[in-house]
Amino acid sequence: MTSLIWQEIGKGLWDTLYVSVVSTLLAYVVGLPLGVVLAITDKSGLKKNFIVNKTLGIVINILRSIPFLILFVLVIPFTRLVAGTSIGAAASIVPLTIAAAPFVARLTETSLKEVDSGVIEAALACGTPTVKIICKAIIPEALPSILSNAVIAFVTVVGYSAMAGFCGGGGLGQIAIKYGYYNNNQTVMLVSVAVIVVIVQLFQEGGLWLARFKDKRRKNAK
Amino acid sequence: MEEIIKLSGVNKVFKSKNGETNALSDVNLSVYRGEIIGVIGFSGAGKSTLVRCINALEVPDDGKVTVLGQEVNELKNSELLKLRRKIGMIFQGFNLLQQKTVLKNVTFPLEVAGMKKKEAVWKAVSLLEEVGLAEKIKAYPAQLSGGQKQRVAIARALANDPEILLCDEATSALDAETSAQILKLLKEINEKRGITVVIIAHQLSVIRTACSRVAVIDGGKLCETGTVEEVFSDPQTSAAKRLLAFEGDEL
Ligand SMILES: Nc1ncnc2c1ncn2[C@@H]1O[C@H](COP(=O)(O)OP(=O)(O)OP(=O)(O)O)[C@@H](O)[C@H]1O
Ligand SMILES: [Mg+2]
Numbered sequence: 397m398t399s400l401i402w403q404e405i406g407k408g409l410w411d412t413l414y415v416s417v418v419s420t421l422l423a424y425v426v427g428l429p430l431g432v433v434l435a436i437t438d439k440s441g442l443k444k445n446f447i448v449n450k451t452l453g454i455v456i457n458i459l460r461s462i463p464f465l466i467l468f469v470l471v472i473p474f475t476r477l478v479a480g481t482s483i484g485a486a487a488s489i490v491p492l493t494i495a496a497a498p499f500v501a502r503l504t505e506t507s508l509k510e511v512d513s514g515v516i517e518a519a520l521a522c523g524t525p526t527v528k529i530i531c532k533a534i535i536p537e538a539l540p541s542i543l544s545n546a547v548i549a550f551v552t553v554v555g556y557s558a559m560a561g562f563c564g565g566g567g568l569g570q571i572a573i574k575y576g577y578y579n580n581n582q583t584v585m586l587v588s589v590a591v592i593v594v595i596v597q598l599f600q601e602g603g604l605w606l607a608r609f610k611d612k613r614r615k616n617a618k
Numbered sequence: 619m620e621e622i623i624k625l626s627g628v629n630k631v632f633k634s635k636n637g638e639t640n641a642l643s644d645v646n647l648s649v650y651r652g653e654i655i656g657v658i659g660f661s662g663a664g665k666s667t668l669v670r671c672i673n674a675l676e677v678p679d680d681g682k683v684t685v686l687g688q689e690v691n692e693l694k695n696s697e698l699l700k701l702r703r704k705i706g707m708i709f710q711g712f713n714l715l716q717q718k719t720v721l722k723n724v725t726f727p728l729e730v731a732g733m734k735k736k737e738a739v740w741k742a743v744s745l746l747e748e749v750g751l752a753e754k755i756k757a758y759p760a761q762l763s764g765g766q767k768q769r770v771a772i773a774r775a776l777a778n779d780p781e782i783l784l785c786d787e788a789t790s791a792l793d794a795e796t797s798a799q800i801l802k803l804l805k806e807i808n809e810k811r812g813i814t815v816v817i818i819a820h821q822l823s824v825i826r827t828a829c830s831r832v833a834v835i836d837g838g839k840l841c842e843t844g845t846v847e848e849v850f851s852d853p854q855t856s857a858a859k860r861l862l863a864f865e866g867d868e869l
Contacts, residue, residue, distance in 0.1 A: 514713035518771075521673055522727035522778065523702035525695075532726070536717050612717045612758040 401584055404571060409591050411485035412567035416557050419489050420550045423496035430456070430497070431504025432530060438509070442516065442526055456498040464495050464556050468563060485566030488557060496553050503549060507541035508534055540611035547603030551596050558592065568592050621684075622782060622814050623649035623672055628681035630667055630838075640838045641667040642678065647833055647840055651781075654808050654815040656829035656846070658822065658861060664838040665818045669784045672816070673705045674698055686781060703731050706775030706813075710787035712767040714759040720746065720770050721755045727777040745773040749803060765796035772803065776811075783807070785817045789824055801828045822861060826850065834858045 430452065436442045437449040462470070468491045472482045479487040511534050519533045535542070561569020568588045576585025611617070630642040641664045649655050659665050670676035671683050674690045683690045688701055714723050724742035729735065746752050749769040759767055768788060775783060785804065789797035805828055808815050819825055825832050825846060832849050834842040836857030842849055853859045 512711075512713070512716075514709060514711045515715055517675065518707070518709065518713035518774075519726070519730075520675060521702060521705070521707040521784075522730065522774070523699040524727070524730045525699060528730055532730070533715060537715060539717060610717075612719075613760045615761055617758050617760065 401575070405568075405584070405587060405591065408561075408566070408568040408571040408588065409595070412554065412557055412561075412569070412592065413595065415485050415489055415492065415560075415565075415567055416550060416554045419492035419496060419557070420500075420546070420553050422489065422493040423500045423549065423553070424546070426493070426497040427500025428504050430501035431508065432535075434501060434505040435508035435534075436526075436530065438505075440509075440513070442520075442529060456501055459494070459498040460502070464491075464559055465563070467491060467495050468560060468565075483564040488560040488565035488567075492553055492556055492560060495556055496549060499552060500549050503545040504542060507538040507545055510541055511537045540607045540613075543607035543610060544604055547600055547607070550599055550603070554592065554596055554599075619650040621648045622651040622686060623647070623816070624682075624684040625668075625671065626682045626684075628668075628671060628678045628683060630664075630671065630676060630678045642671070643838045645681070645835075645838075645840045647843065649814060649816060651814055652808075652812050653831060654805065654817060654829045656825035656832040657816065657818045657835060658820065658825050658832055659835035659857070660861070661820060663835045665820075665835055666786055667838075668835065668840075669707075669786055669816055669818055672782070672784060673702050673707060703727070703778040704780050705782045705784060706778075706780040707784040707786070708768065708771045708775050708788045710790045712759070712764070712771050712791075714767055714770055714774075716759055718758075719755065720751065720757050720759070720762070723759070723770055724773045724777055727774060731778050741777070742773070745776055746770070748776075748807075749773045763796075764792050765799060768792065768800050769803070772800075772807070776807065776813075779811075781813060783813050783815045785815065787818055787820070789819070790821075797824070798827065804828060822850070822864075834861065 434449065434452060437445040471491050471494055475482045475487055475490040478490050481487050515533060515537060516529060519529045524533070557565065557567055558569035561567045562573050568591060572585045572588045575581040625645050625647045628642050628645040632639045632641055645668060657665050657668060667676055671678055672685055677691055685701065686704060690698065690701065693701060715726065721739065721742055724745055725738040728738035728741060743752065743755065746755060749772050751766060751769050751773065754762060754766060759770065762770065789800050792800060801824065804815055807813055817824065817828055829846055831844065832846050833840055834849065834855065834857055841855040842853070842858050849858055850862065853862055
């Protein structure tokens with residue numbers, strides 16, 4: 397393999413990484429508050445609200461049931477509006493965020509609902525306003541679970557971003573199709589796949605380690 | 619004597635798929651300042667529902683709940699939050715924040731009430747000394763025994779200098795010896811601080827050790843109230859008699 401190809405793999409790696417990280421972060425900016433709303437408006441939640449819960453739930457289910465490639469194409473006009481173009485790594489952040497945010501909302505909802513209701517009750521009983529119960533009790537208690545779910549979200553976004561690469565999204569996905577498919581250079585494709593696998597493993601292990609480290613329910617927590 | 623808590627004509631019905639439960643029917647109860655009162659009854663009798671009405675964790679369908687001269691279900695939200703800070707509560711399951719240290723668990727209600735961090739730490743440390751846990755300040759709840767966890771919960775409940783302490787089966791998860799120690803601590807707190815204490819239990823021994831007065835609740839009805847000696851030596855209702863009979867079996 398020429399050094400040019402290596403350079404391109406390096407660039408692809410960088411694109412995949414930053415696109416996935418930025419998209420996951422943005423997905424949390426949108427999805428985390430939505431997850432909080434889902435959890436607290438639930439029938440066993442702090443601020444039960446059937447209409448809000450159902451409406452938001454349906455919107456999220458619809459978004460989640462659209463296959464990513466179709467969503468990618470559907471939102472192209474919006475992507476152009478936001479990013480100025482629909483091609484390239486940076487532009488793919490838009491559809492990736494839209495696809496990941498509802499997923500993140502559901503993951504967050506699950507994490508928050510795992511928090512022991514007794515703990516929430518104790519916070520209520522000492523006169524804590526709702527917002528503080530959410531920010532100072534529920535979210536910190538759910539943090540280890542939120543962190544390990546963030547790993548799942550990130551890995552999913554990496555997978556989506558490779559798909560985005562197939563339709564002009566850049567990154568390692570694009571390299572795979574350019575060399576592996578059109579130029580029939582299997583080596584490049586395999587190397588790209590290997591690189592993605594390594595990235596995912598690193599984030600997976602690192603994220604889970606962090607989640608475990610942060611979890612003070614261990615006997616030997618510091 | 620000042621009535622610090624007064625329930626009059628309190629009704630509470632829970633509706634579920636399997637029908638309706640009359641958790642409380644026409645409950646009238648007065649608690650006087652400075653006393654330790656026990657509420658006893660079999661499982662499902664409505665004990666928890668009754669105390670949860672006192673700090674409005676449960677809102678009755680009708681009837682009046684007056685605490686510290688305020689009608690709890692008529693209060694604005696901000697006033698209710700203030701009132702709750704005057705009512706400490708401890709639970710069977712301790713309900714500590716698992717991800718926070720012992721110290722942070724106790725500063726939590728203080729900071730919520732707007733106290734500066736430094737001051738809150740100061741106060742929390744002295745509270746933890748009071749419950750005999752000063753050396754565990756940096757530990758997490760998972761590293762404590764049941765009795766220690768309940769001590770942290772007591773320190774937390776006392777944080778905002780409450781006038782009332784509600785204890786919902788606070789010793790049910792503990793062994794006999796630890797349970798006795800916790801009851802002793804509650805009595806000390808009552809004497810030293812003059813806090814009114816409401817103790818829920820399904821074991822007579824708990825009531826006998828700690829309380830001066832007792833209310834017997836059965837099937838959502840408050841059927842007998844009196845001094846511990848009165849009720850235990852000469853029970854008037856079948857519910858109280860059944861409770862006493864069960865104690866005999868236990869011993
Ligand atoms: N949130 C609820 N929804 C439906 N039913 C409830 C609810 N809370 C309590 N109940 C019912 O109300 C009745 C009284 O419950 P409560 O928890 O007050 O009993 P308890 O005397 O505290 O019992 P235990 O000793 O088991 O704690 C029970 O029949 C219970 O099933
Ligand atoms: Mg109960």
